[in-house]
Amino acid sequence: MITAITNAKIFDGEKLIEATTVLIEGEKIISVGGVVPVHAVTIDAKGKTLLPGLIDAHVHTSEEGLRDALNFGVTTELEMMGGFTRSGREEQLKGIDDIADVRSAGMGVTPPGGHPDELMPGDGEIPDFVLKELEKLSEEERNARLVAHAHDHEHAAAELASPDEAVAFVQEQVRQGADYIKIMIEEGSVLAAPGLPVLSQEIMRAAVEEAHRQNKITLAHVLTVESAKKAIDIGIDGLAHIFIDRPDTTADLVKRIADADVFVTPCLVLNSSIIGNSASELASDTRVNSKLSEEWVETLNSSFNTYPQGSMEDNYRNVMDLHRAGVDILVGTDVSVPVPSLGGLAHGASVHHEMQLLVKAGFTPVEALQSATSKTARRFSLNDRGRIVEGARADLLLVEGDPTTHISDTLSISEVWLRGDRKINKNY
Ligand SMILES: [Zn+2]
Numbered sequence: 001m002i003t004a005i006t007n008a009k010i011f012d013g014e015k016l017i018e019a020t021t022v023l024i025e026g027e028k029i030i031s032v033g034g035v036v037p038v039h040a041v042t043i044d045a046k047g048k049t050l051l052p053g054l055i056d057a058h059v060h061t062s063e064e065g066l067r068d069a070l071n072f073g074v075t076t077e078l079e080m081m082g083g084f085t086r087s088g089r090e091e092q093l094k095g096i097d098d099i100a101d102v103r104s105a106g107m108g109v110t111p112p113g114g115h116p117d118e119l120m121p122g123d124g125e126i127p128d129f130v131l132k133e134l135e136k137l138s139e140e141e142r143n144a145r146l147v148a149h150a151h152d153h154e155h156a157a158a159e160l161a162s163p164d165e166a167v168a169f170v171q172e173q174v175r176q177g178a179d180y181i182k183i184m185i186e187e188g189s190v191l192a193a194p195g196l197p198v199l200s201q202e203i204m205r206a207a208v209e210e211a212h213r214q215n216k217i218t219l220a221h222v223l224t225v226e227s228a229k230k231a232i233d234i235g236i237d238g239l240a241h242i243f244i245d246r247p248d249t250t251a252d253l254v255k256r257i258a259d260a261d262v263f264v265t266p267c268l269v270l271n272s273s274i275i276g277n278s279a280s281e282l283a284s285d286t287r288v289n290s291k292l293s294e295e296w297v298e299t300l301n302s303s304f305n306t307y308p309q310g311s312m313e314d315n316y317r318n319v320m321d322l323h324r325a326g327v328d329i330l331v332g333t334d335v336s337v338p339v340p341s342l343g344g345l346a347h348g349a350s351v352h353h354e355m356q357l358l359v360k361a362g363f364t365p366v367e368a369l370q371s372a373t374s375k376t377a378r379r380f381s382l383n384d385r386g387r388i389v390e391g392a393r394a395d396l397l398l399v400e401g402d403p404t405t406h407i408s409d410t411l412s413i414s415e416v417w418l419r420g421d422r423k424i425n426k427n428y
Pocket residue numbers: 058059060080334
C-alpha cells in the first residue's frame with residue numbers, strides 16, 4: 001500500500017521545499033514530489049505542514065515516556081543515562097510499536113556518590129516514583145524490576161578509581177549495547193548540592209579515549225562554565241547541557257567549543273526550571289494537557305528551583321553566542337520521571353517548549369526545527385531519519401499551520417507516522 005500526503009508545505013529537516021507531496025510505502029519515504037499513483041491512499045494536507053519526526057537529544061525514559069513522546073510527534077528519544085541500550089531494548093521493548101524509538105548511553109561515568117545520586121533518596125533506597133510504578137505491576141514483573149534496580153545501583157556506584165577502571169566501565173557499557181558514552185562532571189553548585197565528587201581529568205580522559213576506540217561519541221553532563229572547560233579539555237564530542245552561568249571567561253569557552261567542533265544540547269527548558277520557572281504556560285495549553293496524565297501536568301507546573309539567582313537572559317546569550325560561532329545546537333530536554341522536584345518537564349511536550357525557547361533566544365523557527373531534526377540525526381549518525389528524503393524512515397509529523405513562521409504551530413498535531421505506521425493520538 002502506498003500512502004500519499006498531498007498539498008502539504010514540507011520542511012525537509014533543513015528548509016521548506018518546493019514539493020508538496022510525499023509518498024510512503026512500508027516503513028519508508030519512497031518519493032518526495034512527483035506523481036501520485038492512482039491506487040495510493042491520499043491524505044489531503046492543505047493548510048498543514050509536514051515535518052520529519054522530532055528528536056529529543058536528552059532524556060531519561062521508560063515505556064510510558066516513549067509513548068508520551070510519540071504522541072507529541074517525537075519519534076526518537078536519546079537517553080543520556082538509563083536502561084535502553086541495545087540489550088535493554090531487546091529485553092523490554094521488543095514488539096511494542098506505539099512508542100518512540102530510543103537510543104541510550106547506558107550507565108554514566110561518574111564517581112561513587114557523584115551526580116545523579118544527589119537526586120535520589122537514601123543509599124540504594126528505591127525512590128518513590130519507582131515504587132509508584134512498581135505498584136502497577138504483577139509480582140513477577142515487580143521482582144524483575146527490583147533486581148534491575150539493585151543492578152543499576154551497583155553499576156552507577158562502580159568504583160572508578162583509576163584510568164584502567166574507567167576503560168573497563170566503558171567497555172562494559174559498549175558490551176551492553178550503549179550507543180554513546182555519557183560522562184558526569186557535576187560539582188553540585190547549581191543543583192543545591194555543593195561539593196559533589198568529580199572524577200580526575202586523567203580518569204575521564206581515559207574514558208573518552210576508550211569510547212573513541214570503540215567508535216562511540218562521548219557527551220558530558222556539565223552545568224557551569226568551569227565544568228564545560230574540563231569537558232573540552234578531555235576531548236568530549238558533545239555537551240548534554242548549556243552552562244547556566246555567564247562569567248567573564250564565557251567568550252573564551254565559546255571559542256574553544258566552536259574550534260573543537262563540539263555540539264551542545266542546551267536543555268533550556270531544564271535551566272529555566274533550575275532557575276525556578278515552572279512550565280505552567282505550556283501546561284495550560286489544551287494541545288498539551290489533553291495528552292498528558294494528571295501527574296505529568298502537575299510536574300510541568302512545578303520546577304527544580306535550585307538556582308534562583310540564575311537568569312534566563314544569560315542562558316539565551318550563551319546559546320546565541322554558541323550558535324553565532326557556528327556550534328551545532330541540538331534540541332533536548334532532560335525530561336525523566338513525573339515528580340515535582342524534577343519539574344517543568346514532560347516527555348514530548350517539552351521538545352516543543354525547547355524550540356519555543358530557542359526562538360525566544362534568537363533562533364529563526366527554521367533553525368529551531370533543524371535543531372530538532374536533521375542536525376541531531378547527523379551528530380548521532382542516525383542517517384535513516386531527521387530528514388524528508390527518498391529512502392528515509394517514514395517518521396513524520398503533520399501539523400496545522402506553519403511552524404516555519406510560528407514555532408508554536410508544532411503543537412497543533414494532526415498526524416504522526418512512525419516507520420510508516422499512522423499513529424492515533426492518545427488523549428486523556
Ligand atoms: Zn540528564
